[in-house]
Amino acid sequence: xxxxxxxxxxxxxxxxxxxxxxxxxxxxxxxxxxxxxxxxxxxxxxxxxxxxxxxxxxxxxxxxxxxxxxxxxxxxxxxxxxxxxxxxxxxxxxxxxxxxxxxxxxxxxxxxxxxxxxxxxxxxxxxxxxxxxxxxxxxxxxxxxxxxxxxxxxxxxxxxxxxxxxxxxxxxxxxxxxxxxxxxxxxxxxxxxxxxxxxxxxxxxxxxxxxxxxxxxxxxxxxxxxxxxxxxxxxxxxxxxxxxxxxxxxxxxxxxxxxxxxxxxxxxxxxxxxxxxxxxxxxxxxxxxxxxxxxxxxxxxxxxxxxxxxxxxxxxxxxxxxxxxxxxxxxxxxxxxxxxxxxxxxxxxxxxxxx
Amino acid sequence: xxxxxxxxxxxxxxxxxxxxxxxxxxxxxxxxxxxxxxxxxxxxxxxxxxxxxxxxxxxxxxxxxxxxxxxxxxxxxxxxxxxxxxxxxxxxxxxxxxxxxxxxxxxxxxxxxxxxxxxxxxxxxxxxxxxxxxxxxxxxxxxxxxxxxxxxxxxxxxxxxxxxxxxxxxxxxxxxxxxxxxxxxxxxxxxxxxxxxxxxxxxxxxxxxxxxxxxxxxxxxxxxxxxxxxxxxxxxxxxxxxxxxxxxxxxxxxxxxxxxxxxxxxxxxxxxxxxxxxxxxxxxxxxxxxxxxxxxxxxxxxxxxxxxxxxxxxxxxxxxxxxxxxxxxxxxxxxxx
Amino acid sequence: xxxxxxxxxxxxxxxxxxxxxxxxxxxxxxxxxxxxxxxxxxxxxxxxxxxxxxxxxxxxxxxxxxxxxxxxxxxxxxxxxxxxxxxxxxxxxxxxxxxxxxxxxxxxxxxxxxxxxxxxxxxxxxxxxxxxxxxxxxxxxxxxxxxxxxxxxxxxxxxxxxxxxxxxxxxxxxxxxxxxxxxxxxxxxxxxxxxxxxxxxxxxxxxxxxxxxxxxxxxx
Numbered sequence: 001x002x003x004x005x006x007x008x009x010x011x012x013x014x015x016x017x018x019x020x021x022x023x024x025x026x027x028x029x030x031x032x033x034x035x036x037x038x039x040x041x042x043x044x045x046x047x048x049x050x051x052x053x054x055x056x057x058x059x060x061x062x063x064x065x066x067x068x069x070x071x072x073x074x075x076x077x078x079x080x081x082x083x084x085x086x087x088x089x090x091x092x093x094x095x096x097x098x099x100x101x102x103x104x105x106x107x108x109x110x111x112x113x114x115x116x117x118x119x120x121x122x123x124x125x126x127x128x129x130x131x132x133x134x135x136x137x138x139x140x141x142x143x144x145x146x147x148x149x150x151x152x153x154x155x156x157x158x159x160x161x162x163x164x165x166x167x168x169x170x171x172x173x174x175x176x177x178x179x180x181x182x183x184x185x186x187x188x189x190x191x192x193x194x195x196x197x198x199x200x201x202x203x204x205x206x207x208x209x210x211x212x213x214x215x216x217x218x219x220x221x222x223x224x225x226x227x228x229x230x231x232x233x234x235x236x237x238x239x240x241x242x243x244x245x246x247x248x249x250x251x252x253x254x255x256x257x258x259x260x261x262x263x264x265x266x267x268x269x270x271x272x273x274x275x276x277x278x279x280x281x282x283x284x285x286x287x288x289x290x291x292x293x294x295x296x297x298x299x300x301x302x303x304x305x306x307x308x309x310x311x312x313x314x315x316x317x318x319x320x321x322x323x324x325x326x327x328x329x330x331x332x333x334x335x336x337x338x339x340x341x342x343x344x345x346x347x348x349x350x351x352x353x354x355x
Numbered sequence: 356x357x358x359x360x361x362x363x364x365x366x367x368x369x370x371x372x373x374x375x376x377x378x379x380x381x382x383x384x385x386x387x388x389x390x391x392x393x394x395x396x397x398x399x400x401x402x403x404x405x406x407x408x409x410x411x412x413x414x415x416x417x418x419x420x421x422x423x424x425x426x427x428x429x430x431x432x433x434x435x436x437x438x439x440x441x442x443x444x445x446x447x448x449x450x451x452x453x454x455x456x457x458x459x460x461x462x463x464x465x466x467x468x469x470x471x472x473x474x475x476x477x478x479x480x481x482x483x484x485x486x487x488x489x490x491x492x493x494x495x496x497x498x499x500x501x502x503x504x505x506x507x508x509x510x511x512x513x514x515x516x517x518x519x520x521x522x523x524x525x526x527x528x529x530x531x532x533x534x535x536x537x538x539x540x541x542x543x544x545x546x547x548x549x550x551x552x553x554x555x556x557x558x559x560x561x562x563x564x565x566x567x568x569x570x571x572x573x574x575x576x577x578x579x580x581x582x583x584x585x586x587x588x589x590x591x592x593x594x595x596x597x598x599x600x601x602x603x604x605x606x607x608x609x610x611x612x613x614x615x616x617x618x619x620x621x622x623x624x625x626x627x628x629x630x631x632x633x634x635x636x637x638x639x640x641x642x643x644x645x646x647x648x649x650x651x652x653x654x655x656x657x658x659x660x661x662x663x664x665x666x667x668x669x670x671x672x673x674x675x676x677x678x679x680x681x682x683x684x685x686x687x688x689x690x691x692x
Numbered sequence: 693x694x695x696x697x698x699x700x701x702x703x704x705x706x707x708x709x710x711x712x713x714x715x716x717x718x719x720x721x722x723x724x725x726x727x728x729x730x731x732x733x734x735x736x737x738x739x740x741x742x743x744x745x746x747x748x749x750x751x752x753x754x755x756x757x758x759x760x761x762x763x764x765x766x767x768x769x770x771x772x773x774x775x776x777x778x779x780x781x782x783x784x785x786x787x788x789x790x791x792x793x794x795x796x797x798x799x800x801x802x803x804x805x806x807x808x809x810x811x812x813x814x815x816x817x818x819x820x821x822x823x824x825x826x827x828x829x830x831x832x833x834x835x836x837x838x839x840x841x842x843x844x845x846x847x848x849x850x851x852x853x854x855x856x857x858x859x860x861x862x863x864x865x866x867x868x869x870x871x872x873x874x875x876x877x878x879x880x881x882x883x884x885x886x887x888x889x890x891x892x893x894x895x896x897x898x899x900x901x902x903x904x905x906x907x908x909x910x911x912x
Contacts (some may be wrong), residue, residue, distance in 0.1 A: 094366050174635060174687050237361050244364040247652070267365055276372040280470035282564070282618035291673065293666055295618050313670060321364035328372045329470075333361040449867060461880055486871035 007289045009188040009322050011094050011244075017212040019097040019202050020141045023105040026191045026228050027198070029217045034197040035180040036189075039102030042117050044190050052120040062259045063186065064099070064179040065162075070186065071176065074120045082121050083173030087114045087128040088149070089180045092161040095204040100130060101213035103147060103180045111148035113183030113276035116190055125172055128152045128180070131161050147277065159244070160289055160320040180213050181259075200224070203237035205266035207235040214336035221334045222252040222264045236269025243267075284333060285322035290316050294323035298333045301340045306347070309340065317341075371559050374425040374449045379608070380429065380561040382553040383436045386543035389536065391592050393498040394444035398542055400504050408455040409435030413448040415539045416464040430469045431459055437477040437608055440543030441601060441648070442484065445508040454484035467635040470614040472654045485643060489521050493518070493644060495539035514644075515539040519601040521644040526595055528638050533598040541645070544604040547597055554607045563611040566620050570627030578635050602634050605647040615655045622658075622665035629661075630654040703827055713893055714769040717842040718725045718886040723810040727843050728878035734859045737847030739789050739796040741840035743807040744786040747778045748839075749811045749832035753818045756828035759821030768819065774817050798837045812839070846881050848853040 025031075036058045040051055057071035057073035065088055077085070087110065089099040090331035102112045103322070110128075118126045130143055146152055155161050155168055169175035178306045188194040199218050204211035209230035216225065222238050238249040240261050249255050249264075257264060294313055299309045314337060320332040390398035413431035414424045438458065439451050458480030466472040485492050494512035502508055514539060516526030528538045537547030539586055544550070557563045576593060583592030597603055610616070617626050633653050638645035716722045731737045751774045758770045782805060789804070791798045797804055812835055820828040838871040851857060856865045871877060888903070 008367075019387075128451070187641040201495065222434065239365050243366045246363060246365065265365070271363070275467045276425070279372050279375070280616070280618075281611065282616065286564075286619040286620075291669065293618060293662075296662070297667075311670075312666065314675075315671065323366050324362075325366065326368050328368070328370050328373065328375045330367060332362040332513050453867070453869065465883075483871055486874060487869050 006321075007287060007291070009287055009326055010159060011092075011159045012327075013096045014138055014204070015091070015100075015136070018095075018127045018202050018213055021100055021212045023101055023200075023213050025215045026216075026225070027217045028195060028220055028224070030264060031152075031197065031217065032328055034086070034195045034280075035193050036195050038193055040190075040193075042191050044112065044119075044187075045336060046114075047119075047190065049122065052116050052186075053078070055189050055193075056120070056186055057316045059185065059193075059195050061182050061185045061189060061314055063182045063257050064199065065177065066261060067260050067283045068131055070178070070182050073311065074117060077121045077176050077208045077259060081174070082176045082252045082313075083124045083215075084169050084175040085118050085124055085126050086153075086165070086175055086177050087119055087180045087248040088165075088177040088185055089153055090129050090165060091242045092131045092155075092159050093263075095265055096202050096210075096242050098202045098213055098262050099180045100268070101142075101202070102184055102215070104141070104143075104308065106190050107147045109184045109187040111150045112178075112191075113185075113187035114178075115152055115176055116186055117183060121176075126150055127169070129165055129168070129177070131155050139246055154175070158320065160318070163289065163318060163320075177197065186313055190269075196259070198286060199261065200255065201257060201261050202263040204263065205235065205239075205263075207231050207233050207266040216257060218258050219256040222249055222257065222266075222274075225264050226266060231266060235266035237267055239263075239265040239267060242335075244320060244325065256295065276331075278327075278329050278331050279330060283326045287322050287324060289320060290318060292316060294333045294337075297340075298336055300334045306340060306344055309344070315341065360673050362544060371427075371541060373429065376429045376433050376555060376564060377611075378560045379433050380436060382562075383433075383440070383543075383556050383608070385549050385553060386440055386546075387436070389546050389549055390440065390444065391535070391544040393545075394496065394542060396500055396504050397502040397508075398439075398444050401426075401442075401444070401446070401448065401451055401542070402436060405439045405451045405455050406432055406435035408452040409459050412456045412459040416460055420468075421462070424603075428469065431463075433461070433477050433666045434458055434480070439606065441481050441541050441645075442492050443512070444492065444542045445492050445496045445510065445512050446484075446495070447507075450488050452485050453487070455479040456485045467545055472614050474652050475609055475612045475615050477612075478605070478651045478655075479629075481648045482652060485516060485645070485648065489643065495541070497539055498537050515599065516595070516647070517644045520584060520595060520599060523585060525587055526599065533594060534599070538599075540599060540603065541604075544601055544624065545590050547603055550603050557607065557611075563607070563625055564620075564625035566615060567610055567627035567630075569608055570624045571610060572627075574631035575602060575634065577608070578631070581689040584638065586627075600638075601645045601647040605634075605651060606630075607652055609648070615658055617658050617662040617665070619662055619669070620670070622661040626654065626658060629657055651681075696845075703792055704830070707827070707834045710831065711838040711841065712814050712889065715838045715842060716835055717839055717882070717887060720846075720888050722812045722815060723807070724903070725880070726803045726807045726810065728882050729875055730807075730845035731843045731850060732799050732854060733799075733851045733857075734844070734847050735793045735796060737801055737843045738792055738808060739804065740843050740898065741836070742788055742792070743782070743785045744810065744839050744843075745836040746788070747781045747808050747814045748810070748835055749829065750781055750818060751778050752828045752832040752835075753825055755813075755817040755820040756823055756825045759823075765840060770821070771814070771817065774813065775809060782808050814909065829841045842882075842885065846885055847877070849879065849881055857912070867879065 003142065025219060038055065038058055040047060040055060047192040053071050053074045056074060062068040063070055063073060078143045087103070088162050089103045091097050091100050114126050114128070118124055128147055128150055130152050143152065151273065153168065155165055165177060166175055179224070197218060198215050200215050202214065203225050204212050208226065212229060214225065214228065220242070221287050223325055240248045240249045240251045240255065240257070241247055242263060243265060246265070278298065282295055296310050297314050300306070317337050319334060324331070324335070327333060359529045387399065387402055409431040417424045422616035435455060438454055442451065458476040462474050462476040463472050464481040466474070493514065495515045496502060496508065496510045496512055500510045502510060515542065517530055531537055534548065537546060554568065558565055579593040579596045580589040583589060584596070585592065610627065617623050630651060634647055637650040641649070710716065714720060717727045719726060726740055730740050738776070754774055754777050761770070784799055787800060815832065820831065848858070850872050851864065852863065855870050856863055856868045
């Protein structure tokens with residue numbers, strides 16, 4: 001909306017050294033044997049669009065950004081006549097680089113996977129999208145201009161950048177984002193008939209000795225991953241997902257890491273993050289990318305007056321966590337909004353019964 | 356195990372409420388230095404008593420509410436530092452302490468505490484003191500006269516140049532003295548050059564927004580230049596009014612108190628303008644020589660309404676934008692189909 | 693016979709509640725304007741209580757008589773009759789007030805007469821139409837006692853703080869806050885009194901519950 005360039009926040013990316021380290025593998029299952037039966041040839045050039053979609057279905061590939069099955073996504077894109085397919089390697093949250101790193105270290109697989117996806121959709125234009133990190137002076141990894149002939153387009157702007165990606169490709173036509181990791185799995189499905197049994201995660205955080213990107217078998221636990229990378233100290237808490245939108249892992253010994261996990265972070269419990277009472281400074285209102293008023297939304301949630309929230313358009317909240325980040329009183333605004341949404345959903349059927 | 360439940364996001368800005376309020380405290384320190392330079396140790400003692408009274412009443416109120424007092428929450432220290440600067444250096448200590456206790460207990464805590472109060476506590480405390488003991492608050496000693504730190508003040512106190520302006524006369528003080536603050540007036544408000552530095556420091560640190568001071572000062576300066584209160588030229592009127600009045604200090608420290616200021620940009624601009632209009636009206640038709648505190652208390656009432664109406668306007672804009680967006684994407688899908 | 697005795701006790705008790713637990717000014721917030729504005733000296737407070745008593749009690753008694761009128765008579769006619777009586781009662785009230793302090797009427801100004809149409813009887817008169825005369829009288833007495841306690845407490849505090857005097861005679865208080873005589877301080881003092889009353893009532897309730905529990909234990 002208005003204030004495209006001024007809303008949002010500049011975050012310290014903290015992606016090094018995980019980003020420049022080579023992608024390593026860490027399996028606990030028979031990776032080589034996980035194949036699916038199929039009569040299709042192991043050659044992308046010989047396959048038609050619908051056959052590629054069929055292969056994606058057989059391989060059970062899931063897009064790591066939105067959890068949608070890749071074959072459904074490609075099918076829908078084909079029907080809607082998508083004009084641009086973009087390989088999504090936008091990692092705009094701190095610590096996370098589980099899309100950028102595989103793209104840089106498996107360039108053939110990523111680029112070919114994107115071309116296969118394009119073929120499945122109907123041969124539109126193709127790009128990779130990478131966030132142009134604004135605030136990392138020591139980012140040692142140089143992002144190249146193209147990967148195996150596919151142009152990389154840098155997404156400008158502050159966090160959250162994901163929601164503005166579509167605006168960048170608007171001039172080129174109707175665009176669709178497909179996660180880079182799922183493209184790599186698509187390549188392997190086509191050329192090796194491999195099922196998707198692995199996922200790419202970044203293992204990082206204050207307490208990790210060797211932060212790195214790993215390709216792990218789906219279902220491994222955070223404890224195993226930390227043993228692989230080394231822990232300097234007992235973490236205060238473990239986060240699955242990005243550092244802005246992830247969730248705390250209650251039981252790192254048994255939680256199964258999956259395609260949507262993206263990152264496993266071991267963070268220190270810092271005592272400086274104290275809870276003050278909201279001081280009414282209004283910084284949350286200044287940074288909200290959707291131009292909402294988190295101050296009043298939070299106040300009404302704390303007062304319990306959930307009816308007022310409709311006036312403040314709470315349903316438009318995208319859950320980026322910018323308001324909580326910038327709050328000097330460390331109020332958990334984003335979390336309060338999440339809880340309130342669930343509460344409103346819970347209350348709705350009761351009201352209908354009362355009618 | 357976790358000391359308390361961690362919630363997303365897990366990285367936070369380094370600034371906290373403590374650093375935010377420390378910026379205001381740091382901006383007030385040069386004013387106390389100026390007060391010490393003009394009036395000696397009594398100025399510092401007033402500040403000390405005021406802060407002590409504010410902190411003690413804050414702690415007592417928090418304990419009565421059942422909350423644990425938190426050392427890093429220095430909002431009461433900020434109120435304690437702002438209030439004595441608006442009074443004369445020879446004001447008795449009981450005036451300052453009573454005003455502080457009133458401000459913290461009845462204006463800050465009764466309305467909800469930090470960030471929730473409808474009225475600015477420092478302005479309300481000053482208003483209380485001015486209503487109770489106007490002669491003590493508004494009679495000023497001459498600068499560089501040695502004031503006793505404890506006990507009654509033996510220096511002759513008289514009304515300052517603001518009284519002259521209030522009566523309709525023109526102060527006869529040299530312009531250089533006016534600009535440097537070497538005249539009889541409130542303890543910390545006389546030197547507008549130092550105040551301007553404080554304003555720029557706070558703006559640079561992001562402790563105050565630019566919208567409310569901009570509209571406030573723009574309208575005040577225009578009114579002073581175009582409609583002088585006394586028969587003299589515009590720029591001279593501006594110099595007199597700005598140096599002797601409380602509104603420059605008020606526009607920096609009182610207007611932008613985070614709890615009372617509206618949160619949306621357009622609401623802040625309107626709020627600053629409204630405060631300026633009320634200040635001018637109170638100056639013309641008020642019964643006292645320094646009336647900014649009262650004008651601000653009146654403006655505080657409109658803070659929430661301005662925010663609400665700004666939100667209403669923004670909702671319309673949002674819906675209009677979304678409507679154009681959906682039309683745009685419908686057109687695109689129609690093009691390909 | 694016993695049932696009648698019990699209802700009598702119950703009604704007595706219900707009206708006694710009006711003094712503290714259901715205080716008209718501090719709990720239900722009726723007749724707030726005179727209580728806040730007029731009560732800045734003890735003499736003014738006494739004057740207000742006097743007017744209140746002389747207006748409310750007769751009006752409530754009249755209301756119980758008006759209850760005997762046929763249903764056809766609309767409510768506004770009954771209220772107008774009560775208002776007429778209230779205005780007429782101002783005359784003896786003023787004469788009595790002059791006995792207490794000569795310029796009481798002048799210092800209270802319009803609030804002396806404004807008490808005639810106070811919200812206390814405006815709210816309770818329609819309810820009194822269903823009651824017997826004796827109970828309406830008792831209700832009027834209890835309301836007056838409740839109002840008086842509140843107003844006297846508030847005016848004592850305000851006179852002490854604002855002027856340092858009690859009933860016009862100076863006390864040895866070292867500090868005076870003249871702004872307490874203004875209306876804003878009236879609101880603050882009445883609000884504080886309401887909070888103090890609620891705290892006291894809650895503590896009494898806690899003590900009574902404790903006593904009852906002990907009694908149950910002893911009986912068992």
